[in-house]
Amino acid sequence: MSRRPAADVAVGDELPPLTVRLGRADLVRYAGASGDFNPIHWDEQAALAIGLPGVVAHGMLSMAQAARVLTDWAGDPGAVVEYSVRFTKPVVVPAAPDVAELVVAGRVTEVLDGGRVRVELTATSAGVKVLGQARAVLQLA
């Protein structure tokens, strides 16, 4: 792996999309790894009790998965110097054996000075936009 050269990039370039399948076991695993044990991410009753349609993925899990489109394309995780998202809708994760699908795509929207580029991401699940204003600045080679 090496960092993608900025010279090879133009506005409108599309980043290879990524589809991530998320099951309840993945949420439990992320809860353990991240330390976020909010029960709405693993307990149906807790999620329903606060008005959610069911168990939902951690917002930070969706943000982390969406970042893979950035880091895979840039060729270096350290290329991400700015990254922001709005959590617009939750990713609802059904009980096993079903899974939710998170679909992420990205596009270069601006080439900046110094080898930096601005990228806009889209992230949807079941056709619903789950991340809004998902943007990053990448430092390329």
Add this chain to the structure above:
Amino acid sequence: MPLDASLAGRSYPASAPYEIGREKLRELAEALGDTTPAYVDPDAARALGYPEVVAPPTFPFLVAWRGLAPLLADPELGIGLERVVHGDQRFALARPLQAGDRVTGAATVESVRVVGGNALISVRVDLRAEDGEELGSAWSSLLVRAPEAAA
């Protein structure tokens, strides 16, 4: 101090250092299903010019969360975690965090807007290595729902 605009500017003490270890980075990468070699293989990280395995770009939230703890537990504010919804998140990073880093997070409230009993808190957590190196910042918007609106 109430949970309103007067809170803007309040800073909280830096968290105790979070020591980032190789196995934590492996655990997180595996939880994400992310096979990026530089997260788990020191040689792959070195090939990219890093001295150690590096963290994914959202990993700093784990440190920022510790920095947010004194705000979320501030007895004067009475924020119940069950009433908090994560609205948005932003990172600006000087470099990727890496194994061996010992990182503190210090929270500063940038603004509070109260709408219909709900409070929208914008808070910045500054990330610093123990030796003082500035590693970047994490901004979170947290919607604290009114107690009567919470189930």
